[in-house]
Amino acid sequence: MSQTNQLMKSSPHVHDGDSVTNVMEAVIWALMPATAMAVMIFGWTALLVIVITTLSCLVTEHLFLKLRQRPSAIADRSAALTGILLALTLPPHAPWWMCVAGGVFAILVGKQVYGGLGYNMFNPALIARVFLLISFPAQMTAWPPVTPLFSEQSYSLGDSIAIVMTGKVGAPELADAVSSATPLGQYRTETGLGKTVQEALGGGYGGYDEVRAAGGLIGGSLGETVRCWGRWGGGYLLRKKVITWHIPVSMLAGCLVPATIFWTYDPAHFPDPTFHLLTGGLIIGAFFMATDMVTSPITSKGQIIFGLGCGLLTYLIRTWSGYPEGVSFAVVIMNAVVPLIDQYTRPRVYGHMA
Amino acid sequence: MSDNKTSQLITDGLWYNNGIFVQMLGMCPTLAVTTSAENGLGMGLATTFVLLGANVVVSLIRNFIPSAVRIPGYIIVIAAFVTIVDLSMNAYLHDLHKVLGIFIPLIVVNCIILGRAEAFASKNGVFASAIDGIFTGLGFTLALVVLGSVRELLGSGSLFGQALLGSDFHPSLVFVLPPGAFIALGFILVGVRWINAKRDNEAA
Numbered sequence: 001m002s003q004t005n006q007l008m009k010s011s012p013h014v015h016d017g018d019s020v021t022n023v024m025e026a027v028i029w030a031l032m033p034a035t036a037m038a039v040m041i042f043g044w045t046a047l048l049v050i051v052i053t054t055l056s057c058l059v060t061e062h063l064f065l066k067l068r069q070r071p072s073a074i075a076d077r078s079a080a081l082t083g084i085l086l087a088l089t090l091p092p093h094a095p096w097w098m099c100v101a102g103g104v105f106a107i108l109v110g111k112q113v114y115g116g117l118g119y120n121m122f123n124p125a126l127i128a129r130v131f132l133l134i135s136f137p138a139q140m141t142a143w144p145p146v147t148p149l150f151s152e153q154s155y156s157l158g159d160s161i162a163i164v165m166t167g168k169v170g171a172p173e174l175a176d177a178v179s180s181a182t183p184l185g186q187y188r189t190e191t192g193l194g195k196t197v198q199e200a201l202g203g204g205y206g207g208y209d210e211v212r213a214a215g216g217l218i219g220g221s222l223g224e225t226v227r228c229w230g231r232w233g234g235g236y237l238l239r240k241k242v243i244t245w246h247i248p249v250s251m252l253a254g255c256l257v258p259a260t261i262f263w264t265y266d267p268a269h270f271p272d273p274t275f276h277l278l279t280g281g282l283i284i285g286a287f288f289m290a291t292d293m294v295t296s297p298i299t300s301k302g303q304i305i306f307g308l309g310c311g312l313l314t315y316l317i318r319t320w321s322g323y324p325e326g327v328s329f330a331v332v333i334m335n336a337v338v339p340l341i342d343q344y345t346r347p348r349v350y351g352h353m354a
Numbered sequence: 355m356s357d358n359k360t361s362q363l364i365t366d367g368l369w370y371n372n373g374i375f376v377q378m379l380g381m382c383p384t385l386a387v388t389t390s391a392e393n394g395l396g397m398g399l400a401t402t403f404v405l406l407g408a409n410v411v412v413s414l415i416r417n418f419i420p421s422a423v424r425i426p427g428y429i430i431v432i433a434a435f436v437t438i439v440d441l442s443m444n445a446y447l448h449d450l451h452k453v454l455g456i457f458i459p460l461i462v463v464n465c466i467i468l469g470r471a472e473a474f475a476s477k478n479g480v481f482a483s484a485i486d487g488i489f490t491g492l493g494f495t496l497a498l499v500v501l502g503s504v505r506e507l508l509g510s511g512s513l514f515g516q517a518l519l520g521s522d523f524h525p526s527l528v529f530v531l532p533p534g535a536f537i538a539l540g541f542i543l544v545g546v547r548w549i550n551a552k553r554d555n556e557a558a
Contacts, residue, residue, distance in 0.1 A: 134527060
């Protein structure tokens with residue numbers, strides 16, 4: 001090493017070169033297989049949704065920072081990541097204005113009003129999803145069937161643009177774009193009518209089996225359907241040490257343990273744990289949403305409590321609330337108690353006498 | 355009383371010491387009933403009437419009330435005016451009365467009214483108290499109408515019941531729900547602060 005490179009620096013002297021940009025980039029890379037798969041499964045509309053959402057996040061971030069006379073931070077990739085994460089929670093035929101509204105809300109209300117990156121209380125992508133779900137319930141729960149790219153059912157690029165830009169999902173020329181219930185929605189509606197789980201998911205519905213669900217070939221939001229790829233990305237993040245195992249594992253346990261208990265107790269009314277694992281956004285939520293560094297607890301103990309809470313709330317909301325899917329609500333609710341968890345899981349200072 | 359003082363009472367009540375924008379009092383009716391501009395206007399005017407009446411009467415009796423029991427005394431005066439508003443609105447504005455519901459009787463506990471009675475009317479003459487009551491009330495009405503308009507426009511695409519934005523606009527339901535009230539009020543407060551800061555900069 002040449003002498004001229006040696007600068008006077010304060011501790012820590014050993015630095016692995018981690019930065020916000022590096023972390024965000026790693027997460028974006030980890031999301032890429034899932035994102036590519038979402039585009040493969042749902043066609044060009046998925047690509048449009050992802051691009052519009054991400055662009056509106058970037059533009060909002062840039063304009064807001066300009067308004068606050070701060071240096072633009074869109075180069076740190078955090079807004080881009082928020083945009084991709086948000087897009088993955090949207091339905092594949094989300095109209096353009098909903099993508100824009102979600103992107104603006106995520107950055108403006110979800111992040112910048114708190115003071116920007118690092119100060120936000122809630123995961124920006126999820127708070128925007130909750131905002132959209134409450135604001136536009138019809139559009140947010142229109143689940144078209146899967147239309148894999150380059151297959152017979154797929155829409156041409158022109159049709160895809162028409163779907164996203166005009167929102168005409170039910171237009172005559174696109175008449176086969178009917179929506180169908182997601183497995184979670186189907187389970188909640190039909191068991192609510194007194195049917196058993198087996199009746200609800202078998203027979204006429206026919207949209208659910210474990211292999212298709214694991215491969216992502218069932219209806220749902222972009223990121224819900226690509227769970228095995230999401231898991232692959234999660235493994236990448238774990239290997240890169242961007243996240244630790246505590247939150248994903250405890251979140252999955254928090255949902256699947258009660259699911260197993262209730263299923264053992266009454267399999268006619270409670271679906272088996274693999275159903276909970278393979279439907280909805282549990283996996284992508286556990287690896288990508290709940291593990292957001294800003295909005296999750298600091299200590300390992302706190303992260304386990306946080307993850308268990310996310311998982312348990314997901315199960316409670318899926319089983320007994322008015323909504324069929326609860327990952328986003330569960331993570332947002334647990335985000336709100338993170339300061340409390342941090343308060344009670346503060347490690348003992350070495351040498352401290354009780 | 356000098357004109358200078360009166361005009362200051364007016365501008366304070368309407369803007370510089372606005373009950374909502376600056377003092378952040380009376381949040382319960384503010385957040386709860388402002389789902390539309392009309393509701394905000396109705397609530398604001400009802401409160402203005404109570405403020406005027408309560409300020410005048412409290413000012414009249416300010417020298418007779420023992421200070422130990424003054425708060426219960428003010429509350430009784432306020433409650434009397436609220437009862438007048440409640441029964442009159444039920445008789446003449448029945449539909450609005452049904453929409454505002456429990457929030458009409460709850461005007462009794464609106465902090466702005468008790469705040470003006472305690473902080474202003476109990477120490478000032480009848481004329482000044484009346485001016486203060488009217489303009490504090492109108493300032494409150496202004497805030498409620500602004501908040502109600504924003505929420506109605508974003509939440510139902512209309513203003514005072516008139517559809518303004520075409521069918522291409524998709525109303526965002528969250529703004530007619532309680533969380534939307536907080537979000538909209540937050541951004542309105544940003545706007546108010548921004549206007550004030552800009553004016554201060556120009557004055558300096």
